[in-house]
Amino acid sequence: MIGVRLVQKVSSTRAFAKVAPHVIPALDRAVHRLTRGRFLLSTQMLPGVLLTSIGARSGLPRRTPLACMPEPDGKSWLLVGSNFGRPGHPAWTHNLLAHPDASISWKGHDIPVTARLLAGEERAAAWRAVLAFWPPYAAYQGRVTRQIRLFRLTQAP
Numbered sequence: 001m002i003g004v005r006l007v008q009k010v011s012s013t014r015a016f017a018k019v020a021p022h023v024i025p026a027l028d029r030a031v032h033r034l035t036r037g038r039f040l041l042s043t044q045m046l047p048g049v050l051l052t053s054i055g056a057r058s059g060l061p062r063r064t065p066l067a068c069m070p071e072p073d074g075k076s077w078l079l080v081g082s083n084f085g086r087p088g089h090p091a092w093t094h095n096l097l098a099h100p101d102a103s104i105s106w107k108g109h110d111i112p113v114t115a116r117l118l119a120g121e122e123r124a125a126a127w128r129a130v131l132a133f134w135p136p137y138a139a140y141q142g143r144v145t146r147q148i149r150l151f152r153l154t155q156a157p
Contacts (some may be wrong), residue, residue, distance in 0.1 A: 005087035
């Protein structure tokens with residue numbers, strides 16, 4: 001329990017927010033590649049997926065390792081566009097808005113998904129659940145004036 005609290009405290013700092021966006025995704029992609037899709041390094045802190053979406057501008061596949069909150073149904077995941085509390089929405093959120101059909105690598109399995117931006121009461125309920133799951137998201141929201149985007153990924157039929 002002390003380890004989790006320490007990680008939450010460190011991940012809420014501005015220093016972490018400055019360094020993490022450059023280091024964590026690169027490490028995750030490398031480890032995912034080396035383990036042939038079976039492992040993401042950042043999942044030692046939070047559950048994670050490797051999102052493959054289509055670039056909003058380029059039209060090319062983009063792979064982004066992301067923390068996620070799996071939902072109880074086992075067929076949907078919440079993604080938080082926190083950008084580590086930095087200004088501006090992360091690029092992957094623009095990609096999902098332009099091309100909601102994507103895929104994730106989840107526990108070594110490639111799963112086709114459809115992304116939906118949450119709004120209104122549905123977003124508010126999901127935000128409460130996300131904050132209960134990982135409280136540092138509140139610190140990230142506190143640093144920016146934009147509303148952090150929340151997506152629900154649902155397994156495609």
